[in-house]
Amino acid sequence: MADGIAAIGECMIELSGQTGHTWRMGYAGDTFNTLWTIRALSPSHHVDYVTAFGNDPFSQEQIAFFREHDIGVASSPVVPGARPGLYAIRLEGAERSFTYWRSDAAARQLASNPIALAKSLEERTLIYFSGITLAILDTAGRRTLLQAIAAARAHGCHVAFDPNYRPRLWPDTATARAAIDEGLKVADLALPTFADEQDLYGDASPEATLERLERAGVAESVVKNGEREVVISHYENIFAVPATRVEAPIDTTGAGDAFNGAYLSARLLGQSPKDAARRAHRVAAAVVQVRGALAPFEILRLAFEL
Template sequence: MTEGIVAIGECMLELSGQTGHSWRMGFGGDTFNTLWTIRALSESDNVDYVSAFGDDPFSQDQIAFFRENDIGIAKSPIIPGARPGLYAITLKGAERSFTYWRGDAAARQLASNPAALAKSLEQRTLVYFSGITLAILDAPSRRTLLQAISAARAHGSHIAFDPNYRPRLWPDAATARAVIDEGLKITDIALPTFTDEQELYGDASPEATARRLEEIGVAEIAVKNGEGAALISHYEDMFTVPASHVAEPLDTTGAGDAFNGGYLSARLLGLPPKEAARRAHHVAAAVVQIRGALAPFDILQLAFDL
């Protein structure tokens, strides 16, 4: 029987701008942000973040932070001499931009031990990964990861995937399309963002995105569209769910990741896709009203229950 939840990817050191030249350090990264939301909302007591970590003080602090919030690291390797990546958030109004230092980050070695990776994914209710997870890996490591995820799916895990296209992480768009399509072929629930799909695939509308993913074989799709309605396709039953309006957002960092976490948490609880999307919008709306990617658990829980 499957149990527990795992997300795969890169959790980085996060610097968020405060007043003047002061910065606040935290932790964040697309798949970790989603897992954080799931940890807040899920009834599971077996939640792990699968990556690779260094042995430096920042990596030790990161793992300790996970542990304090009941998030494990399964069989993730500890790489001697490695360290986490770093990003800084700068804001113009509520809109954010990012500067990254991640070229030699430990997470790029998350598939360096195929047996440990496979063990980390064993007996999971849900396995979650993203296009960024794939983009930070070299080609052999991508194959190792996709094989491990496919094996987990064959043994009963549900696979959720956010294509999360970031052009600067890929050598070219053709490579990104080919690799992301491979990820979609082993996906049960896809959580794309329309603007990403439009840029990478030329989709004319969220409906076009959903139809393309249906043709690949994805049974459940939630297409995010910023402040617009989310388009849901569930076994080709297609409908929209309006977003929750926030009059004055403070920081939009992590909003899409929070939507993903809210949606997946609701589905894990057995709620139907329409209700899952409604709750996911509420969770995303709560996150844009705090600074940084990670909202306190109580804020996420209150939003989810609205």
């Protein structure tokens, strides 16, 4: 579809701690969290999550969950014998820590069928992916994915990329830098987090991150910085937008992903980068006041329209 939006990556089974030894099961993953927000805020667009699935009951339940919320799966392959990755969240106050079981997840094979992948990305208005998307693939898979994204971009698709550096997913920093640099080459819009960029590239400030991204040829960059203001570069115009303060956050899981989804949704509606960031801050503030990575659509919409 010409108005279609595709996010690419891994949606895992999420276990979030409740009272005592009780756990709540859901679904989440960085690019899926962002697409969830886009689904809530851009109801006129068709959206697909591009990944790979197993043929197990958990994968079937995951696909059913997507369909229940009007999220398609395009031509994502089904890999016999594979299954979704799993992670558990533990909270200390509002801050979270994660434990992962994902080494043999089906999503690691999302680029295993280049023809299906290319078909999944055809005729898109927007494609969104992340450094985690790149990290879960082997070298050949990353090459296949980036070629498919570049081909879609050459046909007029807008591409957004969050570098989202997670050291545990990479063999070393040199490999991570090289892959993320390749990701930036096919991106029109970058949505990094300053702490990640500082860890990976040694950037001294969010403004230094903007300068590096400009040199890399990215036309629009939004550098998130936790509770601090975001700094934005849009065709070399630089400005800052203060964050929305939350006095008593409950769970910070997924806040940055929701910011990305709200920012992209606002830009799809024709909002300026500054207005898009204001809306995105409000949505992120709403997300940290609920448990888990996925806030209900109604909460996201209310925050976006305030």
